[in-house]
Amino acid sequence: MSEVINIDRETLRKLQLKELESLVYFDNFCKEHDLTYFLLGGCVIGAVRHNGFIPWDDDIDVMMPRRDYERMLKLWKQEESNERFLMLKTDGEVFTGNCFATLIDTSATMVKENQKNIDVPHGIVTDVFPLDGCPDGRLQRYMQYYHAMMYSLYISEVVPSKHGGLIKIVSSILLKLVPSRERRTKIWKKHEKKMTRYAFNTHKKCTELCAGPGYMRNEYPQIAFKEIVYHEFEGLQMPIPKGYDAYLKMAFGDYMQLPPEDQRVPHHDLVALDLEKPCNQPSP
Template sequence: MNKLSELVKMTPQLLRELQLKQLDTLVYFKNFCDKNNLRFYLIGGCLIGALRNGGFVPWDDDIDVIMPRPDYEKLHKLWKEQKADGRFRLLKTDDEMFTGNIFITITDTNYTMVKANQTEVDIPHGLVLDVFPLDVCPDSRFARKMQYIWTMIYSLFLAQVVPENHGGIMGLGSKILLSIFRGKKLRNKIWRCAERHMTKYKLEENKCVTELCAGPYWMKKEYPKHIYEGVDYVSFEGLEMPCMSGYDEYLTMVFGNYMELPPKEKQVPHHDIAYLDLNTPCEEYDRKRK
């Protein structure tokens, strides 16, 4: 137990317990996707961990997957239609909910975990699996620059906060825009308009794909679309999980020699956690907070 003004100190034992409990969400998510013929792939640290460690990277504190945009949109629609919410809930900012994220999360409500940037957000604070959309890059350099702009507008008005790493003119401009456009309905219209513009490109008409909703650094990455044209499988904590067939090319583009361990100072969890209770459902925490 800890106060929300403090950050949770992640011992190796606590981190490993967290990792193993997160596997339940991944299994539930995979079963739902398999049942509905939806494609997804392990990415980032999870994929490196599968290849290098057979599971989690020892210091990793979450699970990240990516879905082609059409499958990503179907996920939200089918999840609602099939009433898949229960222990595991799909959270996505829309007219009914504000999450503070610009991507979908699947939350295990059997436990409680509050990220430092979400302490004031009214959502079920469980263990989360992050689901990112895979979008198409336009071949035109001008169109690509416009896609950056639309994505930044989308991110700003969907998350409704200025990212911490945006200082200077961009940070100031973001604060001004949020101060001008204050109404919820107006902000919703703006981010929906931006989303339509940034996702309008067709895979068959362009050469590359990108990760628009994973943050400013990742949205500038461009991957040849052939990397994602097939599916391979890797062992992750004893589970067979899908990855892109061009995983070696993808990981090398992003991380270089991904089989080599990073410097010791970088072998740390990447998220600030304000509260963690792996013995209590998050609804009890949420009820006490209210």
């Protein structure tokens, strides 16, 4: 069994700079096709607090309004031919173990513990999340959350392990009841359609339906994401939500306060990392 590896500060910094190359490539693609996106989560905190990566952060996350997200996936599939950068999302042909899209830099090798047995290119990953509108009514919102949970379960095929025993037990039972991936695909597509029926730009609030059970409960003011502003990130000007303060406070609390030292560590469990070896290169 592969063991989780520890990354020293020098290697982590090299990883960050490698990830930055993916961000620049994605940024250029979005500009070329007039697509809206912005840095997400820890990258926004990094931009406003450190003018770059949080020193111990090990990944880049971006977010797009749902309409831009779907357009991006379609355009990338139709037009993008660069063999180094791949955009993957689980569909009838590919299974990634994620419920969102991932940009893969195949010029290096990085294997996450939870994906080590999945047949995908294990390169440097940039996660791309959609941003969806929230319905105004409470019942409709509860149903959206339900559909998002079912979508996440059946598309990722992962039982949540950090959100309570009941959720874990129910999720395990639901997956066992539907062992066929073909049938699971039909189920998640049905729930995806229902959870995304509320357009981002026509509702007062928005949410992260593909970011896990905790974050999908958050209801951010839509106005916080309606415009982008550019902020320094590793010497570059990158887009962040104009209302980043309201967003970050709701998602992370006092985001300008540094966490305790024992929490200043990378948060992804890696079992392999080689920044010089392309992930599609066979082992000698």
